[in-house]
Amino acid sequence: MQQTPSVLTDQLAVEIARLGIVGESSDIGTLHRVTELACQAVPGCAGATSIRWAIPSGDAGERPEPLASAASHPDLAEVADRQLARRRGPVFDVVEHRRAVSSDDILVETRWPEAVNDMLSRGVRCFSTTPHVRAPVLVTLTLYGVGARALARSQHAIASLLVAQGSAAMSNSLQYDSVHRTAVQLQEAVEARAIVDQAKGILMHALGCDADDAFAEMRRISQTRHVKLTALAQRIVGDQGLPEITERPDRTTD
Incomplete structure (x- = not known):
């Protein structure tokens, strides 16, 4: 030194x-x-x-x-x-x-x-x-x-x-x-919510049901197929098929 x-x-x-x-x-x-x-x-x-x-x-x-x-x-x-x-x-x-x-x-x-x-x-x-x-x-x-x-x-x-x-x-x-991580997480949450809402709208039109029934059907498929709800919504919105959705869901059979 x-x-x-x-x-x-x-x-x-x-x-x-x-x-x-x-x-x-x-x-x-x-x-x-x-x-x-x-x-x-x-x-x-x-x-x-x-x-x-x-x-x-x-x-x-x-x-x-x-x-x-x-x-x-x-x-x-x-x-x-x-x-x-x-x-x-x-x-x-x-x-x-x-x-x-x-x-x-x-x-x-x-x-x-x-x-x-x-x-x-x-x-x-x-x-x-x-x-x-x-x-x-x-x-x-x-x-x-x-x-x-x-x-x-x-x-x-x-x-x-x-x-x-x-x-x-x-x-x-x-x-x-x-702060940046929080902002990214919030942005991802907003985008996830948006894609789920789009998927609900598609199911409501396809099955002739209301928003609650459409969301319940998405949750059922998500749980039985072990697929995240957001991933399922992306598949529905992307027109890759609606797995196990063949008829209007019935509230009384929950």
């Missing part, structure tokens, strides 16, 4: 804003973009990792589970993966308490010995992890520096902005997908 000067330019501001737009990228793509922008926008940031977590909807005592992750460098990906495999380390403390944690110099850090060893062996000297929750999405962003106190605390606001925009994009995408 090589540290490079970073500055929040107008172009970077636009790119950060674009993170919150639904449909701009997949979850993995959004996480990768968050890590890339962190390296560009935060002075002292030599690399970054981001993780999307699933928030349990049931037992409040359950831990969020990692769903996807991204890293700006393979060494940092390994640092994050080793924490996730052990299920302990600074990122898990952040997820549990929903508060940012940081270390200005991990040479004197005693809280997470295993994670610290992983970072030191890969040239990391300081880090900062920031969470953001926008239910049902939780995202953590970890910034790494190669020198002690390389990550100025005054720049943590940029990290918070990045992770907030990333989690907003993923949360909005989930809500959009849910």
